Amino acid sequence: MRSIKLMTSGLALCVASTAWANDDLTSKMDDPAQWVIQTGDYANQRYSELDQINKDNVKDLQVAWTFSTGVLRGHEGSPLVIGDIMYVHTPFPNIVYALDLNDDGKIIWKYEPKQDPDVIPVMCCDTVNRGVAYADGKIFLHQADTKVVALDAMTGEVAWEVVNGDPAKGETNTATVLPVKDKVIVGISGGEFGVRGSVTAYNIADGSLAWRAYSMGPDEDILVDPENTTHLGTPVGADSGTNTWEGDQWMIGGGTTWGWYSADLEENLMYYGTGNPSTWNPAQRPGDNRWSMTIMARDIDTGEAKWFYQMTPHDEWDYDGINEMILTDQEIDGQPRKLLTHFDRNGLGYTLDRVTGELLVADKYDPAVNWTTGVDMDPNSENYGRPAVVAEYSTEQNGEDVNSTGICPAALGSKDQQPAAYSPKTEMFYVPTNHVCMDYEPFRVSYTAGQPYVGATLAMYPAPDSHGGMGNFIAWDNIAGEIKWSIPEQFSVWSGALATAGDIVFYGTLEGYLKAVDSETGDELYKFKTPSGIIGNVMTYQHEDKQYIGILSGIGGWAGIGLAAGLTNPNDGLGAVGGYAALSDYTALGGQLTVFSLPN
């Protein structure tokens, strides 16, 4: 009952303040000169109307200015620009800088939280942070240790702070937050530590708790209405968050929420995906393990679930479902549809009706994917919406202590957290992908709070019989379910893409290149070697009539964990160290912002 009470008080506050928070934020979001939340907009399209830099002149791009963050290791996310100020964040210790765009990036203020470094070993995949967000004159930082801090955007002074989780139990944070209406939505990490995932809404005004929705557990914890919350059109029924688990395993069930959040204000819905069930040893958790690996649509004000779609029931490969949900309004068969497109770790590109949760398309966006033959699309089938698992690549069927080899994609998926972009001009999605396969040997593991709860040994390598590289940058048609073009890359593309009205798409590479390609053809138009490998996301803004492109460099993340954490044993870093060992021939640790523009 606790969560229901909180929900109600949240609602009360909400009525008082919805209007102002929203108008200020959405109007800034609509202004292409600014970049106010990490995803660019609520639709997570990562598309900019700016077209001063375009496919004809992008070859002349120059570095305009640069800024070292003073921190090494993986730099995910991107800077924000609100008015004349740029906000730059760092990995742990999660410093935030406010830089004056009118004064060559002079530091207006710097906020450096004091965090216990004990949180570092509890972070599965580097000390990354996917960035701050703006709303209501405040900058929201969600620290590694799960403290959520609201900073006055002008002075850097703390307006409020609240603690969302407990690192001693393996609860940490790497995600950005989503400010929407009068709330700020935050997730949690720790799927590799048996954390039970949840999404929490705090009131922007004072940081008080509005609602919390767990990924698994009793109905009142997961905020479902058994009769009205649907899965592929059917009500989920009572106890859906516990009845596909054995015993109390759901209590340490994973399904963390460390990815991206999108929202449709018209529908009053927010969207996100949940991560892998814990442990990685599937034999220890019989059942579908709902609602891990699930796309969720929830009411923004109350958190109540409207619909779910579980992509990978009973995960056997660590294919977290947390990748971004990109919202588009497109026509299908002449009918305007409100769509949600999602490139899952499991290698399938999904298109759904975001209002109803109806599954429209589920197709492989990397031909290397081999663990499934595809999703059953027949609404009348009892397997409707389920992927058919290929026995050879089933780590459950092969059993504990057996090494299943040649599984594609690897655990880090055909795509991981690196967000794709969408251009309404081309109606294509630009997807940074991994082209990596793995060997996976599950083993029995016991749970101790705050200790790794992984239960599998992995090795990773480039997809065999292909171009030899570990990544592709692709253009995807979400209605046909087809790759339009594909650019082979030596390493996974671990950077977020940006599409612009200048008919170009930008992305970064793990070697450190910023690249610009033609959005129609994929032809390379520009590249520049930034100081360190790129796992940040490309953003753009305009200042004094000039368009700029900004990107953070700083090798790390799961793909770069070998360099970031100084690991050399190939199986370390959950199997990534060996696969990406050659990265050290190209780049070293860094932490820099590079800003580009056209010559004067």
Place this chain on the structure above:
Amino acid sequence: MRSIKLMTSGLALCVASTAWANDDLTSKMDDPAQWVIQTGDYANQRYSELDQINKDNVKDLQVAWTFSTGVLRGHEGSPLVIGDIMYVHTPFPNIVYALDLNDDGKIIWKYEPKQDPDVIPVMCCDTVNRGVAYADGKIFLHQADTKVVALDAMTGEVAWEVVNGDPAKGETNTATVLPVKDKVIVGISGGEFGVRGSVTAYNIADGSLAWRAYSMGPDEDILVDPENTTHLGTPVGADSGTNTWEGDQWMIGGGTTWGWYSADLEENLMYYGTGNPSTWNPAQRPGDNRWSMTIMARDIDTGEAKWFYQMTPHDEWDYDGINEMILTDQEIDGQPRKLLTHFDRNGLGYTLDRVTGELLVADKYDPAVNWTTGVDMDPNSENYGRPAVVAEYSTEQNGEDVNSTGICPAALGSKDQQPAAYSPKTEMFYVPTNHVCMDYEPFRVSYTAGQPYVGATLAMYPAPDSHGGMGNFIAWDNIAGEIKWSIPEQFSVWSGALATAGDIVFYGTLEGYLKAVDSETGDELYKFKTPSGIIGNVMTYQHEDKQYIGILSGIGGWAGIGLAAGLTNPNDGLGAVGGYAALSDYTALGGQLTVFSLPN
């Protein structure tokens, strides 16, 4: 007698190998496409014949590529370019990278020494390193812990290594080495730990010791010939390195050798300066404290001293004499002269005849200098060559535990290690300077090996009644002893300058700007904000017919010690923290190479 024996064996080897070592190195040094030792050439002119980038087109300069070193804190020195390979070094832990200029800076090899981090607290002024040097197919690295390593330039494999000192006694290294003929000359740091300074020559072939010359001590230690080694034209006589010290104080007498080295192959002489006498409390070491604070000319093969000139007898302000000696061939009164020009920490610009050690010019190169009224230039005076000390600013006369205030320059001098450049086209010296004054309170301190042996409390601040900033970049006429022009800077210019045949001079600023100015007028022609504050030295090279400019960013060094070491108490960092506190409004820690070129 030990050192004499070693000298002889050194000489034997030398005869066998002089020719080849020298020819390879000097021919590369003469090739403006390459940058083979830190100082550019043996004359330490930091001048390049390259003129593709010139005063008309430098405004179009662009960032060509960048590289993060993976290390934070102060980045002094510069990369080298030998053939198609660039060599980049870092501060502690002193990583060396070989980057392939034909393949976008791909890492050919990386050498990362294992060093005990206990050396860090024994380094007085940040964990800097002034760079590697090339000779004989090897890259020479002198690590913080005083290990000298010869690396195969192609593979990075260790050819030999030798240990020069003992960090447990406060002996460390920050300096580059000078490969000359068949030897590699190395210095030592630790003046703030009572180290007795020395210069050591190792044989390039195998790292065996050739000779070692201490700065003070018995004649056989300091390698003087009492009859033939001169000071201002007069033989130094017997025991010159002990008879101006009380008791055994010379044994912990300082005079370290952490600066730059130059050489005149024709004269077979090498030149350098010695540092402050220990302690900083002058009352504890009566006498002139020879040969601290001294310019030294030594025979390259034997180390034997030809002449000395002590600039600051009985130092009372920490005005180390280690700044570079710039060798030029110029006319004075129609006569060609072999000159040595030196901008000392004490604020005087000296011009000497480098063959004889005759003092020609000694004038203030910052009008703020107030501790002396000038040097007695009368050869017949008993004070010939001595600076006249102004009583008010004499920390000795004011006494122990008395705060002498308003002394200009501050301990870090009108110039510190940041090397000046000389253009033979303009016959002007381009000098990065400090414009900082101090309060200095000496106190009694006792010596414990490996513990700080400082004995003074300092505060630093911008020169009063001036432009408010802490630095100037000046052009100097070394024959007239006159400032030609002076560019005020907000902070000390802690970066080394570069002059080119394109009639431009480059330097970096502590805020992080690379600047290019007109070598005749000082007019600013270009500036660019690099990722972090610059204390590195600008270098240039040519690759495939294109001229490039390279600079390391990474705030630190003595001026940036507050940021580098995270200190905030104004008196910390030997007084520098308070003076440079405002730096944190402009820059954060970094470690990046930025390479510039003209657009294609």
